[in-house]
Amino acid sequence: MPEVSLTTDWGKADFARSMKIAGQVCSLINYYNRLTTKYRPENILCRSKQYLVLMINDIVVGCIRIHNQSYTFTELRHLCVIESHRGGGLGDLIVKESLRNVTTPMVYATIKSTNAVSLSLFGRLGFRIISPSYLNGGGERVDVAVATTKVLKREYKLERKG
Numbered sequence: 250m251p252e253v254s255l256t257t258d259w260g261k262a263d264f265a266r267s268m269k270i271a272g273q274v275c276s277l278i279n280y281y282n283r284l285t286t287k288y289r290p291e292n293i294l295c296r297s298k299q300y301l302v303l304m305i306n307d308i309v310v311g312c313i314r315i316h317n318q319s320y321t322f323t324e325l326r327h328l329c330v331i332e333s334h335r336g337g338g339l340g341d342l343i344v345k346e347s348l349r350n351v352t353t354p355m356v357y358a359t360i361k362s363t364n365a366v367s368l369s370l371f372g373r374l375g376f377r378i379i380s381p382s383y384l385n386g387g388g389e390r391v392d393v394a395v396a397t398t399k400v401l402k403r404e405y406k407l408e409r410k411g
């Protein structure tokens with residue numbers, strides 16, 4: 250049986266192991282999310298609590314950043330799943346699990362307008378696109394998908410116990 254973990258607690262491991270995980274997260278998001286500003290492992294490690302990381306047999310296969318922007322909004326960013334593991338519901342699983350960690354009333358994601366898979370994923374989960382779309386700093390058109398956290402948590406029974 251593969252060993253699976255989906256956690257924001259990975260940064261509590263010893264430094265060498267945490268850095269290794271941070272390095273993998275960093276490679277994934279720099280590559281798959283085509284970030285204009287490239288991240289370094291130390292950028293990820295110092296925000297480790299914000300990164301929900303999915304590991305299978307000790308290899309990072311997906312992640313998401315849960316970025317608390319204000320009292321009202323949390324932004325979900327840097328969602329990615331490695332190519333070999335896509336299409337099996339892992340993206341869906343990561344977003345749903347990330348919602349457990351969201352404490353603000355609203356949650357949103359900024360998604361490139363050409364990213365049909367991601368738009369569909371967030372749409373299926375109950376996020377709604379607010380219009381108009383706009384051009385981001387890199388000159389790419391993006392949509393913002395927003396949802397009410399409480400509704401999503403109720404819908405998917407994601408309230409924490411206790």
Ligand SMILES: CC(C)(COP(=O)(O)OP(=O)(O)OC[C@H]1O[C@@H](n2cnc3c(N)ncnc32)[C@H](O)[C@@H]1OP(=O)(O)O)[C@@H](O)C(=O)NCCC(=O)NCCS
Nearest residue numbers: 281282328329330335336337338339340341360366367369
């Ligand atoms: C976006 C991304 C994270 C989705 O990851 P994923 O693991 O493939 O996501 P899911 O499997 O949950 O959903 C993707 C598709 O697989 C389908 N799927 C889900 N579970 C499935 C299953 N058990 N069997 C077959 N297909 C399934 C979904 O219906 C969905 O298809 P649809 O969009 O046509 O409805 C991934 O494509 C990725 O990393 N992309 C590059 C980075 C990126 O664009 N990130 C988003 C930034 S906003």
